[in-house]
Amino acid sequence: MRVALFSTCIGDALFPDAHKASAIVLSRLGYDVVFPEQQTCCGQMHVNTGYKEQAIPIIETYVDAFADPSIDYVVAPSGSCTGAVREQHVELAERFGSKALVDGAKIAAKKTYDLSEFIVDVAGTYDVGAFFPHRVTYHSSCHSLRFIKVGERPKELLRHVEGLELVDLPNAEECCGFGGTFSVKMPEVSSAMVSDKVRHIKDTQAEYVTAGDSSCLMNIGGALSRQHQGIRSIHMAEILASTKEHPLTPTSAVYKKEKML
Incomplete structure (x- = not known):
């Protein structure tokens, strides 16, 4: 195929x-x-x-x-x-x-x-042979949640990653505040929304927050970095690609970009 x-x-x-x-x-x-x-x-x-x-x-x-x-x-x-x-x-x-x-x-x-x-x-699987020994929480992007309705698929994929501890994110259904041009047109509202999201992420005591959309992770990662929370944002694909033989290092594009925001 x-x-x-x-x-x-x-x-x-x-x-x-x-x-x-x-x-x-x-x-x-x-x-x-x-x-x-x-x-x-x-x-x-x-x-x-x-x-x-x-x-x-x-x-x-x-x-x-x-x-x-x-x-x-x-x-x-x-x-x-x-x-x-x-x-x-x-x-x-x-x-x-x-x-x-x-x-x-x-x-x-x-x-x-x-x-x-x-x-x-x-592909018909939840297990892609990934290894990621870290505490992780998952953010559901608005389009994933409401438009294409991915449901529990991302979480199930993460649950099947060896070594990964998945913790639920409080108020997970809430938007991160990015919304593409929304964050440009209404920056004060966007900032308040991402502050709420970061507070909930901090409550999980996770090492990483992941999602299926880089745009959300850019917004969340930037806020985490500015608040010096020590929590990294990372795309779910990077977690799934990480293996024991080729483990992920904290030099992902999302992480590097968030340090610049």
Whole structure:
């Protein structure tokens, strides 16, 4: 089976380690992982700020990259971008695009999965051979929780990581306050929300907080760093890629970037 990795724009620009880790995990599961170089953004920021018709060229690029029949599945380590592809692309193509774009958007959206969805639903496993001997708490990103409804998949994957102690996060259903352009338009509200999130994370006494979205981890990690909490943010893909033979070191892209915020 041939799996295309959708890196997402934030992953490509800021957090490549999470996407490299995703490729490692998928390869370990026996898939032929490819990376279409023409891929760019999912267009979510444009759509969510009202530039819906202007997002059509981005959707066309996504279709060109991933509707290819030689690609069996598309996997993104981002519930947010997966949600945008599945919830927005076909609707916008029907409204502003051609019939060919509609057909292509349907094909591409149907085979696009979040990483945790793919591992559980397609690969059919919870155990990817990972080893991560640390106390970890999990943050459910809004799109993962409410749009694509990944449910307990990420937590079950973490529970099957050897050595990992998973602790529940209080008020886990609450947003971290990032919300893409929301954090730019309403910075005071966003700051208050992430402060609440960090307080709950601190209450778990975890060493790491993980999630399926780098954008949430950037926001949370930045707040943790500014408050000198000593808790690191890390993408779940990096945990799943860590093994006894090749353990994760605290030089992940998320960790390095949060120290700069």
